[in-house]
Amino acid sequence: MSEINLQDGKIKIDDEWFSAEDLTDIIQEKMQIGDMKFSNLAAALEELNKALEDTHTLEIRLALSKKEYEKLKALGRGDDHECVRQAIMAFIGGGKAEPAVKAEDKKKIVIKCPKCKAPIKITSDERPLAVECSHCGMGGRLTPENKWAKLK
Numbered sequence: 001m002s003e004i005n006l007q008d009g010k011i012k013i014d015d016e017w018f019s020a021e022d023l024t025d026i027i028q029e030k031m032q033i034g035d036m037k038f039s040n041l042a043a044a045l046e047e048l049n050k051a052l053e054d055t056h057t058l059e060i061r062l063a064l065s066k067k068e069y070e071k072l073k074a075l076g077r078g079d080d081h082e083c084v085r086q087a088i089m090a091f092i093g094g095g096k097a098e099p100a101v102k103a104e105d106k107k108k109i110v111i112k113c114p115k116c117k118a119p120i121k122i123t124s125d126e127r128p129l130a131v132e133c134s135h136c137g138m139g140g141r142l143t144p145e146n147k148w149a150k151l152k
Helices: 020-032 039-053 066-075 080-093
Strands: 010-013 016-019 109-112 119-122 129-132 139-142
Touching: 010 039, 016 020, 020 039, 066 080, 119 129
Parallel strands: none
Antiparallel strands: 010 016, 109 119, 129 139
């Protein structure tokens, strides 16, 4: 599964961000010159389109006190969009429609290193979280969705 920025409608391929329009143009250019090696681009386009079809954008205007805003800002590491998204996800994640994940269950997560596939035990519920494989030394970041992402 690729890294997708739903806010901007882009997908990351080889450390570069592309919109659906960008991918369509690249695929068409490759077809015009007879280069039929674009399956990875087509798969990324399909993945991006499915993700975008499964989203709903909210336009929100919210007034907070400075103290409330500082608390909220801490959730998203200073990015207003991300802090509001994190707060909403924390709220709906504990709602009745989806069972809440208990703190002790969150601390029992095991992920696989993308390089060597060795198990990495996650003992913190902090996200994003810097992680490093004890087997091969590969470093990365664990996203709020418990996905591996490259360190920036």
